[in-house]
Amino acid sequence: MHGRYALIVVDSATALYRTDYIGRGELASRQQHMAKFLRSLQKICDEFGVAAVITNQVVAQVDGGAMFVADPKKPIGGNIIAHASQTRLYLRKGRGENRICKIYDSPSLPEAEATFAIGEDGIIDPTE
Numbered sequence: 001m002h003g004r005y006a007l008i009v010v011d012s013a014t015a016l017y018r019t020d021y022i023g024r025g026e027l028a029s030r031q032q033h034m035a036k037f038l039r040s041l042q043k044i045c046d047e048f049g050v051a052a053v054i055t056n057q058v059v060a061q062v063d064g065g066a067m068f069v070a071d072p073k074k075p076i077g078g079n080i081i082a083h084a085s086q087t088r089l090y091l092r093k094g095r096g097e098n099r100i101c102k103i104y105d106s107p108s109l110p111e112a113e114a115t116f117a118i119g120e121d122g123i124i125d126p127t128e
Contacts, residue, residue, distance in 0.1 A: 008045065008052045014076045015057065031080050038084035056081060098126045 014034070021030035045052050058073040075081060075088070082088070087106040094100045094115055102113045115126040 005048070006050050008041070008050055010041065010052065010054045013054045013056050013081070018057075018076065031078065034077060035080050035084070038080065042084065054081075054085070094126070096127055 017030050017034055021027070021033075041052055041054075044050070057076045059076055061074045082105070085105070087109060088104040090102045090104040092100050092102075097117045098115050099117065100113055100115050103109050103111050117124050117126050
């Protein structure tokens with residue numbers, strides 16, 4: 001299996017859109033361009049049988065409903081990113097060197113969390 005790629009990683013998918021499209025006046029064009037990019041990525045994945053991992057940023061939710069939510073952060077990109085994704089994971093820092101990965105939204109997996117740590121040899125069991 002030399003020479004075959006099986007994973008495409010798009011790091012910080014919305015970062016450039018946030019700098020290139022500024023303000024609510026450009027929101028529609030930003031979302032349209034992002035949707036076109038995500039459709040192209042999906043076509044590549046389907047055609048070549050590869051998976052895609054997209055990292056994204058979160059922003060503090062400052063509307064009135066945020067005070068009733070334990071973690072008032074929401075992903076940037078709105079429904080365009082949400083609908084283009086199959087399974088969404090939310091990564092956050094835990095105690096010490098631990099990290100928590102939560103299945104945030106998935107059509108085939110129940111909501112769940114896993115705690116892990118990152119060591120010199122890669123992903124390891126969480127520390128106490």
